Amino acid sequence: MNQWSRMWKREWPLHIMLLPGLIFVIIFSYIPMAGILMAFQKYIPTKGLFGSPFVGWKNFQFLLEYPDIGRIVFNTLYIATMKIIAGLVVPITIAILLNELRKEWVKRAFQTMVYLPHFLSWVLLSGIVIDVLSPSTGILNQVLGLFGVKPTFFLGDNSWFPYVMVITDVWKEFGFGTIIYLAALTNINPALYEAAEIDGAGRWKQTLYVTLPGMMPIIVLMLTLNIGNVLNAGFDQIFNLYSPQVYESGDIIDTFVYRMGIEQAQYGFATAVGLLKSVVSFILISVSYVMAYRFANYRIF
Numbered sequence: 001m002n003q004w005s006r007m008w009k010r011e012w013p014l015h016i017m018l019l020p021g022l023i024f025v026i027i028f029s030y031i032p033m034a035g036i037l038m039a040f041q042k043y044i045p046t047k048g049l050f051g052s053p054f055v056g057w058k059n060f061q062f063l064l065e066y067p068d069i070g071r072i073v074f075n076t077l078y079i080a081t082m083k084i085i086a087g088l089v090v091p092i093t094i095a096i097l098l099n100e101l102r103k104e105w106v107k108r109a110f111q112t113m114v115y116l117p118h119f120l121s122w123v124l125l126s127g128i129v130i131d132v133l134s135p136s137t138g139i140l141n142q143v144l145g146l147f148g149v150k151p152t153f154f155l156g157d158n159s160w161f162p163y164v165m166v167i168t169d170v171w172k173e174f175g176f177g178t179i180i181y182l183a184a185l186t187n188i189n190p191a192l193y194e195a196a197e198i199d200g201a202g203r204w205k206q207t208l209y210v211t212l213p214g215m216m217p218i219i220v221l222m223l224t225l226n227i228g229n230v231l232n233a234g235f236d237q238i239f240n241l242y243s244p245q246v247y248e249s250g251d252i253i254d255t256f257v258y259r260m261g262i263e264q265a266q267y268g269f270a271t272a273v274g275l276l277k278s279v280v281s282f283i284l285i286s287v288s289y290v291m292a293y294r295f296a297n298y299r300i301f
Contacts (some may be wrong), residue, residue: 038271045267052158052268059272071077075162076252077232084226085094088219090170096211098178099185100203114175122172126240129168130155148183152213155241158249165250169234179239181215187216224292228285231277253277 034049039059063069094114101107117125132138135151145151154160192210201209235254240252253273261270266283 024115035271036275038268040272041273042270043267048164055268058271060276062269063272063276065227071248071254072251072253075249076094077252078229079162079165079238079250079252080230082162083169084223084230084233086166086170087173087177087226088223090174090182092215092219094178095173095181096207098182100210111175114178115257116160116175117172120175122236122240125168125172126237129164133164156243156245158246161246161250163244165234166237167253168241177222180218182220184215185211220292224288225285227288228281230284231281 037049040054040056042051042058043049043052068224079084098111100109101110132140133154135141135153135156140154141149141151142147152160154164168295188211192214193206196206196210231253233254235252235258238250239251240254242255256271257270257277260266261274
């Protein structure tokens with residue numbers, strides 16, 4: 001008891017500092033979890049959460065029998081997986097290239113420019129993307145027209161839409177990822193580069209055998225954290241850019257839940273879909289953590 005008393009006297013200001021954040025999490029993250037009950041109900045807004053009739057697993061049964069659920073899950077996994085891969089490869093490549101620059105002001109200027117889109121919401125960026133990709137007035141189609149290429153409706157073509165989502169997401173976020181990997185590069189011991197140079201290794205060999213292994217812990221960490229988001233293909237981005245024309249290739253779990261719950265008022269069914277997605281995401285992040293520890297000997301916590 002004396003030990004706990006001394007610890008409390010020493011650390012109570014830190015606990016007080018944590019209190020506002022803890023209250024925020026309880027109010028906005030834990031209390032709303034009571035809404036999980038809707039997944040097992042035929043929710044009627046006038047009767048409320050505890051007055052609506054229970055239907056057991058019928059919402060989940062309806063989900064499994066829904067004709068388009070396979071396509072929706074495939075779209076989610078396909079777009080999310082491409083985003084994860086591109087979101088690793090592009091920032092790592094840019095970080096390595098920036099690290100090779102000798103003029104510091106050039107590096108900082110480029111880093112600032114590519115970092116700016118990260119601060120803009122998709123509500124704003126979607127307007128820019130729509131203008132750039134417009135088949136009639138978009139600058140991209142105008143440039144392609146100079147080479148005899150017919151205008152393409154990138155946001156209305158099912159064969160193009162998933163790739164547009166990946167490219168625009170990378171454009172928005174790769175600056176933030178670049179900063180993370182540049183920070184990882186600063187932790188590599190310069191003596192390793194000197195030793196590699198003495199052994200006759202050029203810049204390419206140094207990158208393969210010194211730079212990439214030195215970045216591997218942060219790469220494993222970012223990959224591990226991203227695996228848990230494999231069912232999150234980017235609701236805010238797709239919702240602001242898709243249309244009924246591209247439901248076949250662009251409709252994901254989150255947009256499907258929005259349409260079912262908000263537009264069609266099937267609250268119980270939409271909650272069931274969201275709950276199932278959350279459970280699967282939790283399992284994936286748990287498995288990825290175990291894999292990171294077993295195969296890379298790296299602990300997140």
